[in-house]
Amino acid sequence: MKQKPFHLGGCLPPNALSYVTRTADQELYELVVQFNEFCYVLNARQMGKSSLQVQLMNRLQIEGIACAYIDIMSIGTEQVSPQTWYGSIISILVNKFALLQQYEQRTWRNNQQNLTPSQCFSDFVENVLLVEITQPVVIFFDEIDNILQLDFKEDIFSSLRACYEQRARNTNYQRLTFVLVGVATSADLMNTQTKSAGTTISYNIGRLIELHGFKFDEVQPLIDGLKEKADCPEVVLRKILEWTCGQPFLTQKLCKLIYEVEPFIEQETEAHRIEVLVKSCVINQWKKQDDPEHLLTIRNRLMKNRKRPPKQLLKIYQKILRHGTIAADDSPEQMELRLSGLIVKHENRLEVCNNIYKLVFDQEWLNEEFSTLHVPLVNRLLKPLQQFIQAPLVKGLAVFSLLFVGAGARPQLPISSDGVSAGEEIMIPNSEGELKGLPEKQKGVQATATGNLHQAISHFEALLKKDPTDSETRIYLNNARIGEARNYTIALSVSSNRRFRWDALRVLQGAAEAQDAINSSGGINGIPLKLAITHGGNHNKAERVAFSLARSHPEVLGVVLTGGDKPILQSAAIYASSQLVTISPTNSSVRIPNSKRSFFRLVPTDTEMIKALADYMLKSLRRKKVAIFSESQAYDKLEFEKIISSAGATIIRQFNFSSGHFNPRESVKQARQDGADIFFLSRLPKKESLEKALQIVEANQNQVPFLATDLYTSEALKINPSGKLGLITVSRCSLDQSFITKLLPSSQSQKAKDAEKIVFAYDALQVFIAALKQHQNPTRSKVRDTISNTSFNIIGVTGAIKFLRSGDRNFNTSPIRLMQVQTSKSSPTGYDFVPIQ
């Protein structure tokens, strides 16, 4: 088969005809062979780094030098411990140099537990590799940027440096040379600890090889490849380089296109033909023609940069684009731009790498990218809509009315950039279900979104004077006061659905209370707490919010996850795999595999509550003839049945109250006729069930004791007195009364269930605050490790908080309390829940 002369994407095979030898090839060769220096090739993607190594290895092996190539990417960055990382490196070298026998004789592999992994590596290098291999050895480490993601990267770099330092002690080491290659800056390779002491790790013992684009006097192989396709292939290449400035990928791509697709290029037409080719096949509609991906890789490296905010990178790029060149200062932002490949440094000034980039990433592109940052999607959509309406050929008015009639007819869904707001958007619906607020709130949010925090603060303050109960605004105000200062961020995920508006407000109230308290007392080790609000409590958004928090919001260190089973189930695995701790303040039912130990709950599970009720029924009330009222979907009923049946109680009758034929009065009557002496009501998974449940309780007329897990609610106190007496239910915590009075001074009647949501949200934040306090530089994984440690415990307003291995709360110290309805003078309804002693 005839070998195609041009090759695109991935690295060139060793025998590729189109390989272009650059000055860097010779430089690297000499440094490695003659001076056996450690070398670094650090540059952007698709600059021919891997191909360079292949060629050099080929050349060295011919000269009898032993070479090994280690692609760090193939070792991985997840679930990688020092032991497996070094183990993998050793294993690759063992396989490469066929050292299995000698290696297995080293006893440490089997029984010496007291050597650290890096010591094992040094031992292997010194006593196996350099003893068995008597030639010079060059080891290539490619894709070293993957090392930078490891917790123990500094250990790795010191191990490599140690090999250099050993040369003085053991001359064998003089035969060993490393070449490190990757998309990284020299600053990345510096040791953060030694850097402050004025020295740099490994970097100062090696040499950095500059890798530039192809120069005209280097591209003979490409000229040869195009011989059959042009009168003057030299001129063609010259024109190509004018467009690409020798950028290897683009240059190869154009050559390949000419070789495979283009008709013959005649003399004198070169400039025109190449221009047309570049514009039609690369620049025009570049996103659709970018295959294999190159331009998109650059774009994404800027826009999805994890180290520097994209906005800053774009601003610097815009400056360069406008002025042609700016002074290089090696700031982290500039280095990121250079690593993308878009910008190159030339005589201490920065410029755009080539003319193709200039036309692709032009001012228009910049405007578009700027507009996608921080601007809610709706604005982006409305812009074309306005143009659309003005266009004469469309039925503009019809669209307009359709759009707005539609919008008015039902609660408008929130439209947001990524569904996470620390003040840039309103997240809690008003009583009409719209994501709107009073004018002050709207203005405050807009001011926050545009970065005008002083204005935002005054708007938020004005609003809180009008409506001090708006907890969302309290949080945004606290956030605005933090400004740009360093902070720790916890996300609160609530539902945007109007039906759960009240619940969401309670959660935010608890959170705002916790934020107020910690920030006014000087923060967490001096660092203030920021709260971001998300719509992760909606089951149709939970997954997306989780992705967004996990990937695009590295500042978020933990999540308070409210909502029912569905949103939690959909997002828990995503949070777990990004090491984010999630705490559900109020969900008692969801069961998720918690192998990563990242999901925690603060309330007792349904099972625990049922056990408490069953226990009370059997031991204190001594009743054994039960009638059960349940919904068809209630699984707690079965657990209850199991517990009481094994204790000798009988189930007289069962009623499914979600069935259409169910009649509360008739059913209650029937149950009593059959001899039931106690009633049990299962969990109420749907809000709609509450009313029906209350009808059953009411129909009972206090004839027999009535057990219910889910009726610790103020609504239960409002039904007829004869009905509610006899109701026995569960309080999920023993509340600190003084705290409740402080939070809810005016509305005593609400206190039962409402207070629960507030205090559990408050305590969820207390857990995070306590965990953050334990670290100087808290990270997601540190927070997770701290909270998941079984010795972690704090005293919250809901009592002592400790977690079991399952992530459930340990209630040994503060047992579940049963409540019954009794008359009370302090309650406006005349009745209240009173703990059963």
Added chain:
Amino acid sequence: MVRSECLDQLRRARLSAGYARQIDLAETLEMSMGTINKFFTGNRISINNFQEICFHLELNWQEICCDFSDGLDEPGGKKNVNPITPELAEPSIYVDRPPVEDNCLEALRQPNALLRIRGSRRTGKTALVYKLFQQLNSIEGYRVVYLNFNYAEMTDFGDLNRFFRWFCASIGQSLELPNLLDSQWDEDYLTPKLNCRNYIKTNFLSKNEALILCLDEVECIFPYPNVASEFLGFLRAWHEHANMDVDGILGKLRLIIVHSTESYVPLNVDESPFNIGIPIYLTDFTLQQVQELSKLYQLNLIESDIEQLMEMVGGHPDLISQAFVQLQRDRTKTLSEILETATTRTGIYGSHLRHLWRMLNKYPEFDIALRMLVDAEGSIRLNSEQLTDRLFNMGLIHFTQNDYIILRCKLYQSYFRMQLVAPNEYREVTGGGL
């Protein structure tokens, strides 16, 4: 788990709920195919899934549940249970879409080939793979392995070692090779990625024989960012550096990656293999291909019939086939009769349309875009490229020129117009209680 005597009842319930294939139910419930398959074969699954499936099929779960306490346990536990490896099903009918088939075959005959077949769901991706395998395996003698990620358990995705072991075990099982994971997998001293690389190299590849590996429904891995980035990075590294392998063994592995573009997942491009290799897009059927298809279904359609159908659904492979299946099944109905109710929820395309509508409703930002598209007389341009791409990936639009787009077919236009004017239950946001 389900009592064995109820299995038939389940199947009937599934069919009467309108799910001809298990995979359709899996998609609606957003569960893995493995879970659904286990449910219908009487294997144990988690209680939450169990209840949700039953609820959806209007079954009383307590009646069909074998032992309650059993159902409560989380699945899994043992590591070396042999994974379910489905056979690559033969498509009942296949129409060639030249030059796609030949391009793919040509590419796969080269060392270190990597094909990416992408498109919205049910556009014939898997059928194409079957066709390719038939040629490569039966005629040219290549070893082929088909692996569907939908059959992995959710727990397989939770842990890298576990995932890579599942991956290796599944390939081994397809090749009918012994499972040597326990003796060869060195969890103490090697990273999961390297273990996997070694295992594949040692057990499945040799100098003389290529292995063509098809990974179908790769999107199932997307929701697990850590596993996804490592696994996709693994494929990428393999492909990019196979050229450096001196003895050429790595290049013996040739990959076909098939993924549906509907789900919206941000991926790190530096790590994903979705910007390397050769992309294959499945185009719509041409008039000629539709005619050919109608003959394969033994339908006596005249040209005007076919034109009428294509006027409604364009060349959409799935929609065309559905119509033909229907005509074949019920000979008393005419095409016109079928098309009359096509745009309604209960019509022939009801489940397809409802599926799209559910997807669209997850992302409120589609709302305005959709309204614009539905009412446009010609093509329009959205300011948000991201949104445009997502609509395209869902198979909803065609590009006319540059960034100008148009709804893919008349069917969509009519249906969405109806939906947008009359809000129905799907528009309701149903959140969870606190």
